[in-house]
Amino acid sequence: MTDLLYTDVEESLRSSVRSTLQRSLDEGLPARLYDEPDTDVSALWQALAGQLGLAGLLVPESLGGVGAGAREAAVVLEELGRAVAPVPFLTSAVIATTALLQAGDEQHLPTLASGERTAVLVLPWTARRGAWSAVSGSAEPVAGALGADLFLVPTTGEGGGTSLRAYGRDEVELEPIVSLDMTRPLARVTVTGQGDEIASGAGAEAAVDAALAAGAALLASEQLGLAQWCLETTVEYAKTRVQFARPIGSFQAIKHRLADLYLLLVSAQAAARQAAGTLADGDLRGAHAARGTHSVAPQGAAEQQIAQAVAQAFCSDAAVRAAEEALQLHGGIGMTWEAPVHTRLKRAKADQLALGTPDRHRSDLAVLVDLPAS
Amino acid sequence: MSDQQQSPDLQQRVDDLLASHDPETTPPAIFLGAQYDAGLAWVHFPQGRGGLGLSRGRQVEVDERLEAAGAPRPDFARNSIGLGMAAPTILAFGSQELQERYLRPLFACTEIWCQLFSEPGAGSDLAAVATRAVPDGDEWVVDGQKVWTSGAHNADFAILVARTDTSVPKHAGLTYFLVDMRDPGIEIRPLRQITGEAEFNEVFLTGVRVPDHNRVGTVGEGWKVATTTLNNERVAISAGNDREAGQIGLVTERWRTDPSVRTPGNHTELMQWWVETEVTRLAGERLRQGLEAGQPGPESSAMKLAFAQQAQQVTGFALELAPEEGLTYHDWTMVRPEGGSFLGHGPGFRYLRAKGNSIEGGTSEIMRNIVAERVLGLPPDHRPDKGIPFKDVPR
Ligand SMILES: Cc1cc2nc3c(=O)[nH]c(=O)nc-3n(C[C@H](O)[C@H](O)[C@H](O)COP(=O)(O)OP(=O)(O)OC[C@H]3O[C@@H](n4cnc5c(N)ncnc54)[C@H](O)[C@@H]3O)c2cc1C
Numbered sequence: 001m002t003d004l005l006y007t008d009v010e011e012s013l014r015s016s017v018r019s020t021l022q023r024s025l026d027e028g029l030p031a032r033l034y035d036e037p038d039t040d041v042s043a044l045w046q047a048l049a050g051q052l053g054l055a056g057l058l059v060p061e062s063l064g065g066v067g068a069g070a071r072e073a074a075v076v077l078e079e080l081g082r083a084v085a086p087v088p089f090l091t092s093a094v095i096a097t098t099a100l101l102q103a104g105d106e107q108h109l110p111t112l113a114s115g116e117r118t119a120v121l122v123l124p125w126t127a128r129r130g131a132w133s134a135v136s137g138s139a140e141p142v143a144g145a146l147g148a149d150l151f152l153v154p155t156t157g158e159g160g161g162t163s164l165r166a167y168g169r170d171e172v173e174l175e176p177i178v179s180l181d182m183t184r185p186l187a188r189v190t191v192t193g194q195g196d197e198i199a200s201g202a203g204a205e206a207a208v209d210a211a212l213a214a215g216a217a218l219l220a221s222e223q224l225g226l227a228q229w230c231l232e233t234t235v236e237y238a239k240t241r242v243q244f245a246r247p248i249g250s251f252q253a254i255k256h257r258l259a260d261l262y263l264l265l266v267s268a269q270a271a272a273r274q275a276a277g278t279l280a281d282g283d284l285r286g287a288h289a290a291r292g293t294h295s296v297a298p299q300g301a302a303e304q305q306i307a308q309a310v311a312q313a314f315c316s317d318a319a320v321r322a323a324e325e326a327l328q329l330h331g332g333i334g335m336t337w338e339a340p341v342h343t344r345l346k347r348a349k350a351d352q353l354a355l356g357t358p359d360r361h362r363s364d365l366a367v368l369v370d371l372p373a374s
Numbered sequence: 375m376s377d378q379q380q381s382p383d384l385q386q387r388v389d390d391l392l393a394s395h396d397p398e399t400t401p402p403a404i405f406l407g408a409q410y411d412a413g414l415a416w417v418h419f420p421q422g423r424g425g426l427g428l429s430r431g432r433q434v435e436v437d438e439r440l441e442a443a444g445a446p447r448p449d450f451a452r453n454s455i456g457l458g459m460a461a462p463t464i465l466a467f468g469s470q471e472l473q474e475r476y477l478r479p480l481f482a483c484t485e486i487w488c489q490l491f492s493e494p495g496a497g498s499d500l501a502a503v504a505t506r507a508v509p510d511g512d513e514w515v516v517d518g519q520k521v522w523t524s525g526a527h528n529a530d531f532a533i534l535v536a537r538t539d540t541s542v543p544k545h546a547g548l549t550y551f552l553v554d555m556r557d558p559g560i561e562i563r564p565l566r567q568i569t570g571e572a573e574f575n576e577v578f579l580t581g582v583r584v585p586d587h588n589r590v591g592t593v594g595e596g597w598k599v600a601t602t603t604l605n606n607e608r609v610a611i612s613a614g615n616d617r618e619a620g621q622i623g624l625v626t627e628r629w630r631t632d633p634s635v636r637t638p639g640n641h642t643e644l645m646q647w648w649v650e651t652e653v654t655r656l657a658g659e660r661l662r663q664g665l666e667a668g669q670p671g672p673e674s675s676a677m678k679l680a681f682a683q684q685a686q687q688v689t690g691f692a693l694e695l696a697p698e699e700g701l702t703y704h705d706w707t708m709v710r711p712e713g714g715s716f717l718g719h720g721p722g723f724r725y726l727r728a729k730g731n732s733i734e735g736g737t738s739e740i741m742r743n744i745v746a747e748r749v750l751g752l753p754p755d756h757r758p759d760k761g762i763p764f765k766d767v768p769r
Binding site: 246248 | 522570
């Protein structure tokens with residue numbers, strides 16, 4: 001059974017990420033990005049990527065990274081989710097990095113690991129493992145493209161197979177899209193240059209699938225962190241807000257709501273940990289196998305895919321529910337721009353749509369566990 | 375509805391109105407004024423007050439015909455508070471003078487209204503308002519702060535609940551007034567909402583002078599008057615009586631025209647929301663039929679609760695239905711809109727705006743308390759401030 005708890009190393013990573021965020025992320029920044037999308041947030045990424053080495057968390061030490069795994073990345077995402085931090089960790093350090101690792105790249109990974117450059121997998125942000133198609137010309141809406149230096153685009157190669165190609169910033173055009181969640185803004189990406197092939201055929205498809213699977217697995221931890229922030233913030237508010245000469249948290253209607261939310265997050269946490277843990281276990285097995293081939297043992301692969309579908313089907317809705325409850329229990333203040341709740345709601349709703357909606361993940365799961373729809 | 379008798383007199387009046395005022399060319403304010411004078415504004419209001427003393431259910435006969443003729447309709451987006459809340463309250467409790475002065479321009483929407491009820495310390499606990507009104511000759515001097523005031527920036531007048539006596543328990547010390555929003559003592563500051571728009575405001579009242587004849591109901595009767603307003607507000611928020619009206623209609627239209635959104639899972643969910651909105655529509659219709667000429671009671675809270683739940687679920691579902699589009703937003707630019715709209719802009723706006731539906735006009739938790747205590751008769755919660763003079767309640 002996968003270890004569903006946090007190790008001491010993971011807890012200490014959590015506390016350094018949290019304190020760096022407390023120091024380097026001004027609480028008003030997420031909301032400001034809606035009005036000033038061009039705000040320079042690179043210092044925050046530098047603090048996380050450079051000083052803490054988060055950009056290279058998943059990259060082996062031989063390529064300049066930290067050589068940690070999915071479990072550690074999940075803890076980082078919990079913290080980034082709490083703070084709705086506008087950094088490309090998920091899109092670059094998890095998804096694009098996984099694609100490059102799977103493709104056996106050695107050229108680009110060192111510059112990503114150092115935090116010098118960031119990369120993006122150019123597919124609509126709704127894509128998921130086994131449900132994406134090669135990009136012809138342009139793709140939208142793509143998350144993590146604005147501000148990226150390296151663009152990994154699955155294209156159709158000469159023989160008709162998939163060709164995963166890398167393009168520089170001067171080989172693509174970017175058009176920003178006004179996004180529901182401006183802390184992870186979207187763009188339309190149009191390929192204009194030649195690019196270099198990184199992988200082709202089955203290898204390219206496996207790289208993209210692995211990247212999307214890792215993204216979905218670890219997005220659940222971002223959703224968990226966000227949901228926990230919502231619960232904690234709302235519990236605090238319910239203790240202090242007085243109506244009818246009582247703290248609103250003294251009404252059982254409110255207590256039960258928050259207790260239910262706690263129960264929901266207990267389950268979400270288990271689901272997110274299972275997805276991270278099975279992903280990490282797969283990596284370990286993969287480390288002994290040959291590079292560039294499908295490396296996870298069949299049994300492990302199925303467990304991993306089930307865990308990912310379960311985590312996405314569950315945590316996506318849990319985060320939305322937590323943010324919606326937070327808004328409701330704050331009353332009128334929850335509806336304001338001034339209170340930070342809305343930044344969580346927008347991220348939660350966007351995350352629910354990202355990397356496959358719960359509906360799509362339930363359909364995937366039905367196949368994995370042999371429960372056909374008809 | 376079809377089972378209701380068509381009144382030849384009512385039809386005759388509509389004919390006369392349409393004959394004397396061309397619905398296509400008459401300016402809206404003039405047409406609506408004439409509709410009011412003909413007693414066709416609110417047929418359940420008395421004669422001379424925009425009505426004919428008929429039952430409430432008869433209004434549809436008028437509205438359907440005017441709609442078919444393409445006649446101007448009152449601007450609900452800009453004046454929902456006037457039409458939905460101020461008018462029935464002024465009719466129920468206002469003096470004859472107030473009714474004559476305010477109802478006609480309110481219906482014609484030449485005078486726009488807002489609602490100065492909520493305060494930072496008095497939201498769900500509305501009876502705890504601290505804004506003071508102190509008598510001074512035949513006027514009242516009002517000082518305090520209101521918040522979440524929708525449309526204050528467009529309003530000519532306001533309905534106000536203020537404290538006139540702090541020496542009695544909170545419900546007993548309130549009085550209800552009509553206030554001119556152009557008074558120099560009124561300062562309005564925009565408050566931005568999660569949608570990006572500033573639909574509501576903070577309103578600061580400093581030495582605002584209100585003539586005593588603008589009082590609605592007796593001194594100390596404000597809670598009872600405000601309850602009438604709130605019950606009407608809850609009906610107004612949940613109004614809408616056509617099948618597939620409101621948020622569900624936008625989803626069904628998408629479903630019928632865009633096969634790419636059709637998955638088995640979505641289909642199950644769509645049909646579930648369809649059934650729920652349909653039965654809520656029918657329940658709302660029953661409530662309206664039962665209302666007849668009277669004022670809505672606490673039962674309207676149940677409808678408002680159902681409406682809010684569905685609006686939120688359906689708008690959330692709409693984003694999941696078309697996720698690529700759902701990830702985008704129409705525009706975050708801060709604006710102060712002319713009127714409120716639940717159905718405007720893109721699906722992202724509708725999702726975010728619907729979050730307010732379970733807060734504005736009384737939260738869904740308060741609606742449940744009202745249903746539990748006032749409809750079902752369950753014992754009330756413990757209220758530490760019960761029976762204590764307002765000034766002695768620790769704050
Ligand atoms: C979009 C919008 C428009 C509005 N427009 C207007 C307007 O034009 N004019 C106006 O006067 N007001 C307006 N309001 C204010 C609205 O009426 C109040 O926000 C509402 O009554 C809740 O008050 P509050 O914000 O102080 O929240 P609180 O009362 O502090 O409530 C916080 C939370 O506690 C819960 N709660 C409180 N008491 C209890 C209880 N006894 N049992 C269980 N749960 C409880 C609430 O349900 C809520 O979830 C508007 C609000 C919104 C969101």
